Amino acid sequence: MREMAFLPALxxxxxxxxxxxxxxxxxxSPAQDxxxxxxxxxxxxxxxxxxxxxxxxxxxxxxxGSASPPDSIRILATPEGGEEFEAGWVLPGTDLFSxxxxxxxxxxxxxxEAWAGGSPVSRSDAASATPSAQWFHSRRIxxxxxxxxxxxxIFWYINRGKSGRPLFIREIAGxxxxxxxxxxxxxxxxxxLYIPGIMDMDDIQTIxxxxxxxxxxxxxxxxxxxxxxxxxxxVVMSVAQEVVKESYLQAGRPDAYRRENINYLTDDQFGYAAxxxxxxxxxxxxxxxxxxxxxxxxxxxxETGKSVGAIQIAxxxxxxxxxxxxxACDYTLIxxxxxxxxxxxxxxxxxxxxxxxxxxxxLVIMLIIVIGVLASTAGTWWEPANRVADLLRFxxxxx
Amino acid sequence: MRLVxxxxxxxxxGMLMILQFFIPHRPFSLLGEELSDWYMIVASAxxxxxxxxxxxxxxxxxxxxxKNWQYSxxxxxxxxxxxxxxxVWGVEEGRPFDYMFQNMVVPMGATMFSLLAFFVASAAFRxxxxxxxxxxxxxxxxxxxxxxxxxxxxxxWRLFPGAASGAHPNLVSEVAEWLMQVPNMAGQRxxxxxxxxxxxxxxxxxxxxxxxxxxGGAE
Numbered sequence: 215m216r217e218m219a220f221l222p223a224l225x226x227x228x229x230x231x232x233x234x235x236x237x238x239x240x241x242x243s244p245a246q247d248x249x250x251x252x253x254x255x256x257x258x259x260x261x262x263x264x265x266x267x268x269x270x271x272x273x274x275x276x277x278x279g280s281a282s283p284p285d286s287i288r289i290l291a292t293p294e295g296g297e298e299f300e301a302g303w304v305l306p307g308t309d310l311f312s313x314x315x316x317x318x319x320x321x322x323x324x325x326x327e328a329w330a331g332g333s334p335v336s337r338s339d340a341a342s343a344t345p346s347a348q349w350f351h352s353r354r355i356x357x358x359x360x361x362x363x364x365x366x367x368i369f370w371y372i373n374r375g376k377s378g379r380p381l382f383i384r385e386i387a388g389x390x391x392x393x394x395x396x397x398x399x400x401x402x403x404x405x406x407l408y409i410p411g412i413m414d415m416d417d418i419q420t421i422x423x424x425x426x427x428x429x430x431x432x433x434x435x436x437x438x439x440x441x442x443x444x445x446x447x448x449v450v451m452s453v454a455q456e457v458v459k460e461s462y463l464q465a466g467r468p469d470a471y472r473r474e475n476i477n478y479l480t481d482d483q484f485g486y487a488a489x490x491x492x493x494x495x496x497x498x499x500x501x502x503x504x505x506x507x508x509x510x511x512x513x514x515x516x517e518t519g520k521s522v523g524a525i526q527i528a529x530x531x532x533x534x535x536x537x538x539x540x541x542a543c544d545y546t547l548i549x550x551x552x553x554x555x556x557x558x559x560x561x562x563x564x565x566x567x568x569x570x571x572x573x574x575x576x577l578v579i580m581l582i583i584v585i586g587v588l589a590s591t592a593g594t595w596w597e598p599a600n601r602v603a604d605l606l607r608f609x610x611x612x613x
Numbered sequence: 614m615r616l617v618x619x620x621x622x623x624x625x626x627g628m629l630m631i632l633q634f635f636i637p638h639r640p641f642s643l644l645g646e647e648l649s650d651w652y653m654i655v656a657s658a659x660x661x662x663x664x665x666x667x668x669x670x671x672x673x674x675x676x677x678x679x680k681n682w683q684y685s686x687x688x689x690x691x692x693x694x695x696x697x698x699x700x701v702w703g704v705e706e707g708r709p710f711d712y713m714f715q716n717m718v719v720p721m722g723a724t725m726f727s728l729l730a731f732f733v734a735s736a737a738f739r740x741x742x743x744x745x746x747x748x749x750x751x752x753x754x755x756x757x758x759x760x761x762x763x764x765x766x767x768x769x770w771r772l773f774p775g776a777a778s779g780a781h782p783n784l785v786s787e788v789a790e791w792l793m794q795v796p797n798m799a800g801q802r803x804x805x806x807x808x809x810x811x812x813x814x815x816x817x818x819x820x821x822x823x824x825x826x827x828x829g830g831a832e
Contacts, residue, residue: 267642347638358635364813372823416652418812421819421827428826448663449656457827477670478663482718484725496681510729517732531808533801541736549804553811556826557818564823572814579806 254281255338260324263312265354265613268347270314273324275338277306284328284335289313292340294321316345356609367578368571375567383566388527388545389558395501395525396433405440406430407499409490409515410454411506411530412483414447418553419531423506424450424457425556426529430503431458435465443476444493446486451478487511491518504528504543505552508535516542529555550576582606620822627820667692754792761789 256276263270273289283306291313292298301313301324316322323342327334375381399406408430410423427443434441441458445451455476462471479489491514494502502519504512504526512528512535519526520542528539529547539546547555550572557565586606593600626648633641671685698710705711741752760766766785771777781787818824 265637267637267639349636349638351635351637354635361631361813364810365817368814368817414656416649418815422811422815425815425824425826445663447656448659448661448666451666452659452662453827460828474670474673478666481663482722484722485718488721488725492684510726513732513736514725514728517736531804531811533804536804538733538736541740542732548807550807550811553808553815556815556824560826565818568814568818568823572810575810575813576807579810 254278254284254328254336255326258324258326258338258341260322260341260343262343262346263314265348265351268318269316269345270312271316271322271324271343271345273311273313273326273341274309275326276309277328281336282330283307284330286329288327288329288334290325290327291316292323292325293317294323296320298325318346319344351613353611353613357612360609363578364575367575368568371569371571371574372564372567375563375565375570378563381563381566381570383558383569386547386551386554386558388529388547388551389555391525391527391545392430392559393433395503395527396430396437396439398525399434399500400437400439402500404500405442405497406434406501406503407490407493407497407519407524408441408443408503409506410443410445410450411504411508412446412486412511413507415449415453417507419507420447420450422553422555424453426503426505426552426559427454428457428461429556429559431461432465435462435467435470438467438470440472441475442493442497442499444479444486444490445477446479446481446483448478451476483509483511484514487514490515494518494522494524498522499524502526504530504539505547505555506530508532508539513538513542519543582610586610616825616828619828620825624820624822627816631820664692754796757785758789758792761786761792 254277256278258273258275260271260273263272277283286306287304289301289304289311290298291301293316302311304311321342321344323340325340326338328336396406408427410427411420413420415421431441443454443458445454455473458476459471462468479486495518502524504515505528508530516526516528516539526543527545528543529552530536530539531549531552536546536548554569554572557569586603589599589603589606593603629644630648633644668689671688674682674685695710695713698713702708702710737755741748767783770785771782776782776784815824
């Protein structure tokens with residue numbers, strides 16, 4: 215556990231960040247609190263925009279309760295050593311304005327002008343602040359700590375896996391059935407149909423699906439089964455072609471690779487569903503893999519696959535589509551199992567280690583949830599528990 | 614080098630995307646958008662790969678008189694007619710491309726979508742038919758949710774003596790809402806948390822080159 219000795223320091227950093235109060239901008243000066251017709255602005259506050267890449271200020275104000283509201287408010291900005299310019303107009307009821315396009319490190323003073331009946335009726339005192347860029351997003355410290363913690367746990371178990379220590383991984387029925395499905399297709403002399411979902415390569419589920427495709431293609435190459443991969447995105451098609459080609463090369467069967475079997479159908483969701491249904495009905499695949507991101511077409515595909523008598527292995531992290539797959543497919547990989555498939559199928563110690571780390575991370579998150587619920591509940595009568603709940607809220611909050 | 618270069622590119626891009634999430638300062642703030650723009654450019658260019666593949670595959674089927682080749686001329690005809698209509702007259706409203714899209718492509722898509730109703734019925738029938746307590750529980754929950762989502766559910770409940778004047782005159786819809794918001798939501802969130810962890814683990818494996826099967830699985 216020596217590798218994880220930095221974790222307490224990280225937690226201390228998160229706790230320190232959580233305990234630190236928000237610092238108001240020191241250069242902002244509120245306007246005078248005069249209840250006169252000329253000054254209907256009670257307080258004008260200008261601050262540097264937080265957690266940005268610079269050049270921006272935030273202006274907030276309150277109007278005097280006794281003054282009648284103006285028709286609109288004009289925001290005027292004057293950078294140090296520069297000319298005054300109009301930054302924008304806002305309607306009454308607004309009390310926040312973001313001003314961008316300023317120069318970092320140059321103080322800028324802001325004046326508000328209330329307009330009514332087509333002419334200015336009141337002008338606030340100037341308040342100024344200096345725009346600057348931040349090097350760390352203060353609202354994401356909790357997320358940073360959690361990311362580092364998860365990564366540390368996963369890497370620790372990867373090292374354990376590499377060192378050759380045995381790791382227990384629970385059986386995932388859907389993945390254990392991959393060999394059987396491909397073997398069945400080979401024996402029946404019918405093709406294997408692999409559907410990588412309907413999203414593009416920037417979707418993590420499609421990436422996970424491509425990783426599994428490599429393993430399935432290695433099996434089809436080994437068994438001599440015909441592999442069909444219809445695609446709904448050109449980039450996915452190109453990647454799938456390369457993945458399958460490499461798997462066939464690795465399996466020593468480059469002659470069995472058929473580029474035309476990994477083809478593009480259409481980008482249209484239901485056009486793709488119709489095309490794949492046509493392939494199922496005409497070619498009657500013996501094994502169908504539905505792995506990736508699916509939407510409304512999931513049940514159309516899975517039910518058609520069921521009707522042609524194929525053994526079906528589905529997997530997605532889309533919670534709304536999982537019930538359809540569970541109802542219509544023989545095996546379903548639920549959420550995280552889709553991402554575990556590659557490691558499970560390869561049985562490589564390093565990948566299995568990452569799987570184990572993922573499970574431990576899940577345990578940590580379950581503990582955080584339980585502690586958070588208990589602390590929040592106990593906080594209603596015991597104040598210190600509230601502070602624990604607040605710390606956990608800070609850690610898990612993402613802006 | 615064939616393997617090292619993609620691994621280096623993956624590592625650099627992955628780390629930059631992680632850094633830009635935590636560092637708002639330039640140049641990191643611009644990297645996310647820049648890389649997304651690059652992806653869009655690559656994806657746009659790759660459309661031609663898809664088009665070329667589509668035409669090649671179907672021309673090959675026709676020339677080889679492969680099984681079911683009769684469908685290929687229909688695909689090619691549709692593709693070239695739509696392309697020509699868009700290229701010659703434009704894709705604005707009222708033009709031939711738009712006419713064909715609105716009156717052929719959209720209805721065909723709607724037809725496929727409408728099939729979903731029948732598939733839901735057949736899948737639900739199969740799921741509820743199983744004779745175990747979980748299937749019975751599922752059937753019961755589904756029955757309550759379906760009744761609770763339509764006005765007749767509460768109307769039936771209010772026919773019971775004292776139900777209309779009781780504390781819960783809309784009991785069926787309240788139970789349906791509870792089923793959706795509590796057990797169903799808890800299950801969905803559990804799936805999402807697990808999936809999020811899977812995403813983190815998969816991303817780390819790929820960024821640090823531990824997962825290489827997408828490159829052919831070579832060491």
